[in-house]
Amino acid sequence: IARFEKAMANLLAVVPTVDSVDDLLTEEDEARFVQAFREVIRIKNVLDCFTQFDFEDLPIDEQTFADYRSKYLDLYDKVRSEREKEKVSILDDIDFEVELISRDKINVSYIIALLQNMKDAKPADQARQRKSIMDILDSEAQLRSKKDLIEKFIAQHFPNIPTGDDVGDTFESYWSEEKLKALQALSAEEGLDPDGLERVIGQYLFTEKTPMRDDVIAIMSDRPKLKERSSVASRVISKIKQFVETFIDGVD
Structure with missing residues (x-):
């Protein structure tokens, strides 16, 4: 507990409140x-x-911790986005270690x-439960990439599911449709052979190794110039x- 209190003191010296992260x-x-x-x-x-651990013993309550975690993940998302745009940032050299804040049981099935x-649930309880779900989507690392799609499902499809029907069946159909649309969009945006793209993704899932650049170049309909290939x-x-992080990882 003493180590945690010291770490919290260091955190609060940098950001006294959750909102101050934005400043x-x-x-x-x-x-x-x-x-x-x-x-x-x-x-x-x-x-x-x-087993005796309890937030009541700590100098921070569970909700505030979750709020800080959400801000932490916001920064992680920002850095990833800037990397894709090839922007240089000193944050590139920092390991966010997001695996530290991923809980195995918190996945799409959950x-x-x-x-x-x-x-x-009764209508009176649904608003509270919905807020709880939204809070989880904000604070769980492995759900961040899926957040917009899940929120879209809740807004556009969930209200039309008859009481007593299996939500999972409707969600599975929705997810498959969105996954196919994303795959087709990726293929069209980058000029990739659809079958070749599925093959590269399948190999990536099987080997758990980053696809080789040559394998990716090979499925392009128009090969880029040599100096642009990398x-x-x-x-x-x-x-x-x-795509894999959004539609496959952490779904089951």
Whole structure:
């Protein structure tokens, strides 16, 4: 507990409140926040191993911790986006260690189970349960890439599911449709052979190794100039990884 209190003191020295994260002016300040909160996460994960652990023993409540975690993930998303645009940032050199804040049980199947409970709940309870689900989507690392799609499902499809019907069946159909649309969009945007793209993704899933640049270039309908191949292949590989992270990882 003493180590956690020290780590929290360091965090609060950088960002006294959750909202103050938005007021950080420089990347150096953002880096200090990332490093400070990362240490808080590390120590909390150690405390989680003890059955007697309770937030009441800590100098931060569970909701505030979740709010800081959401800001941390916002910065992680920002850095990833800028990497794809090939912008240079000092935050590129910082390991966010997002695996530290991913909980195995919090996946898409877990969200579907919550939605099923929400569908079967009384109207008065549904608003509270919906807010809880939205909070989870904001704070869970492995759901961030899926957040917009899940929110779209809740807004456009969930209300039309009859009470008593299986939410999972409707969601599975929705997810398959969205996955196909995303695959077709990626193929069209980058001029990739659809069958070849599926083959590269399948190999990536099987080997768990980043696709080779030559394999990606080989499925392009128009091969880029030699000096452009490295950057173009890297961009496509990044999109393939994003597709897998969104539609496949953490779904079951």
